[in-house]
Amino acid sequence: MVSTVLNPEVQQKDSPHAVVIAIASHCVLDSGAAGGDARTTEPYAGGAGVPLIQAIKRVNERLLEKNPTETLLFDVLLISTEESEEHQTRSLLSVKHYELDIGRLCFCAAEDLVAGLRSNNVKLFLTTDPRDIWKAAQGGIAGAQLVQQTALHSTEELRLGFYGNADCFLDKDLTDVADPLRVFSALVGKMRQRFELKDSPLTTSLITTAGTRDTCLQALKTLRSWGLAVDEAYCLAGSPRDPILSLVKPHVIVTVSPQPAP
Structure with missing residues (x-):
């Protein structure tokens, strides 16, 4: 069973045009922190995903400043x-x-996760659990990893990282699993175009783990063909990714792969 509850204190978005991002509850609220004896009148402790939500809110605010x-x-x-x-x-x-x-909270059984995402027209599902990312992808929903947020993560700028082996970005290798990711990328690309090159509250980066200069260039071209021109690109050529992630500090890592790993 799937139930969705509206938050009356948040203005609801125009659902046919909005880019719906679903975030796993455990990434935002620590339901275990208060202990089992806590009353229903006490809020949960805030989780690691709060900076992400604040950054998303800032993007919306800047968009509405430009066009009410x-x-x-x-x-x-x-x-x-x-x-x-x-x-x-x-x-x-x-x-x-x-x-x-x-704006909304959705509650469902674990086996109804995909149904809950579909019923709310979700374009991207964020979680720290790779099994749920795989489950969403198998159900036709783009999934991505929510990075463990720290005090260094911006709340004024939403940073999205697209990550994978450069060869994985070749269109001939991408299956129908990548179609939801193409849709999300196109929407983000359109949103990014609303802002100037500098001082944008929304930035995107490409990080490729392996591949030649030519395949890295092809990865950029693939994203552009989807409608997304990234702000930065890093071709690691087999080098560790952690130093770059520490520099870029993405809130979200979208892994591009021909097949999602279970």
Whole structure:
């Protein structure tokens, strides 16, 4: 069973045009931190995904500053596979308590995760659990890894990283699994074009782990053919990725692969 609850304290986005991003509840709210004796009137502790939500909100604010009638906005959905009434009550309470720009909360059983994502027209699902990313991809939903946020992660600029072996970006190797990622990339590319080259609240980067200069260039061309011109590109040629990730500090890592790993 899938149930979706509206947050009355957040203005709902124009759903046909909004880019819906679903974030796993455990990435935003620490439901285990308060202990089992906590009352439903007490909010959960804030989780590691809060800076991401603040950065997404900033993108929306800047878009509306440019055009008050803008409909191409991010719409954040919190999704949880815990369905108890207490959990639902405390989750909504927590979202209100931290004043998070989350318009809807979806609750479903673990086996109904994909159904919950589909019913809310999700374009990208974020979690720290690679198994759920794989499950979403198998169900036709683009999934990505939410990076462990630190105080160094910006809340004024949303940073998206596209990551993979350079050879994986070749169109001939990408299967239908990549189609939802193409759709999301095109929407982000269109949104990025709303801003100038500098001082943008939305930046994208390409990080390729291996491959020649030519295959790295092809990876850039592939993303452009999807409608996304990235701001930065890093061709690691087999070098460790951690130093670059420490420099770029992406909130999200979107892994491009012919087949998602289970």
